[in-house]
Amino acid sequence: MSKSFARSAAFGVALVSAGALAALAPGCESDGDRRDGDGGAASASTGGDGASPSGKGGGAGSADDPFAPPATNALPPALRDGVFAAVDDALGTPAAPNAREVAPAALVASGRDAWKTRRCAVCHGAEGRGDGKRALLEDPRPRDFGRGQFRYKSTRMVHKPTRADLVHYVGQAQHAELVAEADAGERDALAAFVIWLAMRGELERNLAHVANEEDELDPDTVADERSYLIESWSEAPSKVSKVPPAPWEGDDAARAAAAKRGEALFHDAGKGGCMTCHGKGGTLEGATAASRAEVRDLRRAVLRGGARPIDLYRRIECGLAGTKMPGFGGHLGPDDIWDLVAYTLSLRG
Ligand code: HEC
Numbered sequence: 001m002s003k004s005f006a007r008s009a010a011f012g013v014a015l016v017s018a019g020a021l022a023a024l025a026p027g028c029e030s031d032g033d034r035r036d037g038d039g040g041a042a043s044a045s046t047g048g049d050g051a052s053p054s055g056k057g058g059g060a061g062s063a064d065d066p067f068a069p070p071a072t073n074a075l076p077p078a079l080r081d082g083v084f085a086a087v088d089d090a091l092g093t094p095a096a097p098n099a100r101e102v103a104p105a106a107l108v109a110s111g112r113d114a115w116k117t118r119r120c121a122v123c124h125g126a127e128g129r130g131d132g133k134r135a136l137l138e139d140p141r142p143r144d145f146g147r148g149q150f151r152y153k154s155t156r157m158v159h160k161p162t163r164a165d166l167v168h169y170v171g172q173a174q175h176a177e178l179v180a181e182a183d184a185g186e187r188d189a190l191a192a193f194v195i196w197l198a199m200r201g202e203l204e205r206n207l208a209h210v211a212n213e214e215d216e217l218d219p220d221t222v223a224d225e226r227s228y229l230i231e232s233w234s235e236a237p238s239k240v241s242k243v244p245p246a247p248w249e250g251d252d253a254a255r256a257a258a259a260k261r262g263e264a265l266f267h268d269a270g271k272g273g274c275m276t277c278h279g280k281g282g283t284l285e286g287a288t289a290a291s292r293a294e295v296r297d298l299r300r301a302v303l304r305g306g307a308r309p310i311d312l313y314r315r316i317e318c319g320l321a322g323t324k325m326p327g328f329g330g331h332l333g334p335d336d337i338w339d340l341v342a343y344t345l346s347l348r349g
């Protein structure tokens with residue numbers, strides 16, 4: 001079974017500019033474990049406690065193309081096979097997945113079956129590498145889960161999402177229809193399988209990186225890398241950012257006043273600065289050319305991360321890993337963010 005897994009990891013790199021995040025979102029990076037370097041804040045890189053022992057969590061390289069040449073396959077055959085075997089050993093194979101510290105093997109295995117019946121691989125690829133048949137038709141493209149980078153989550157930029165985040169996300173927007181008939185247990189299993197795929201992909205990247213640097217792969221490195229991944233996924237629930245209740249909850253007049261203040265913030269280049277990318281009133285009018293290609297009209301766009309006020313709060317507080325949108329958590333206080341949420345929702349009528 002594991003042989004059917006095409007070994008085609010792309011050595012990608014986070015798309016978030018670490019510099020931009022440092023400038024705009026110190027709040028989201030203030031947990032003391034921000035990792036600097038090419039991987040940006042969203043994927044692991046060098047330095048900081050909790051960083052991958054190899055110091056290359058999210059993978060090295062500079063290509064942002066998920067279809068970039070496979071790094072593992074570029075290793076000399078003996079080393080390459082060593083990496084594959086080490087990954088199978090450390091986390092099991094699709095036939096017998098093993099990341100029991102993170103999720104029970106039976107749950108991951110039933111997620112694997114659901115991944116097939118719900119046809120997730122059509123876009124994401126059998127291994128979640130973002131190379132499914134339909135991947136090229138999608139905009140944005142599904143990403144390689146092995147980058148360890150997830151956009152829509154309740155934890156700050158550097159942290160992994162929780163399983164609950166993935167369950168919630170997969171029920172939203174373009175995914176909702178796919179899982180409309182799946183019960184809570186099946187969604188949970190799918191999320192557990194996504195985590196397992198992400199761990200496998202990331203482990204392979206990290207080991208390939210070490211093997212490439214050191215021309216060998218010793219068992220201690222494999223054990224360290226495995227523990228690092230287990231820890232970063234297991235700790236996610238303790239990293240969920242606390243969101244204070246919306247001050248305007250259940251009070252229409254207060255909400256309208258908040259939306260008014262939010263409108264001013266949205267268009268104030270020195271404060272929210274949302275307009276730079278989203279344009280006047282979120283319509284893209286006057287937005288920079290670079291962002292026009294990437295950003296959608298906020299009045300109509302499907303909110304991929306969910307349309308609950310708390311979903312929007314989290315998007316604005318911590319940004320979207322892998323896009324140009326930074327987090328504003330260190331720049332704006334909770335009241336400001338709630339004002340922006342009220343304004344964004346008001347745009348949608
Ligand atoms: C029609 C194509 C398609 C199918 C089928 C599909 N996805 Fe996705 N998925 C995407 C795209 C595109 C993205 C990237 C969305 C984005 O960046 O906003 C994505 C992103 C994701 C993410 C990452 C979310 C994040 O926080 O970054 C997860 C998890 C996910 N999909 C799970 C699933 C599961 C589970 C299934 C099967 C039930 C599935 N997908 C089926 C297209 C698809």
Ligand code: HEC
Pocket residue numbers: 266272273274275276277278291294295296297298301302303304305306312315316320323324325326328340344
């Ligand atoms: C540097 C550019 C940039 C800035 C500044 C920016 N955004 Fe974004 N924003 C993006 C990009 C890129 C996306 C992802 C593409 C999309 O969904 O349109 C996005 C997506 C969003 C989404 C959709 C999230 C979802 O779940 O689909 C919301 C809401 C949003 N931004 C609000 C804001 C607000 C409010 C501000 C100001 C506090 C802001 N943005 C500032 C670039 C930016």
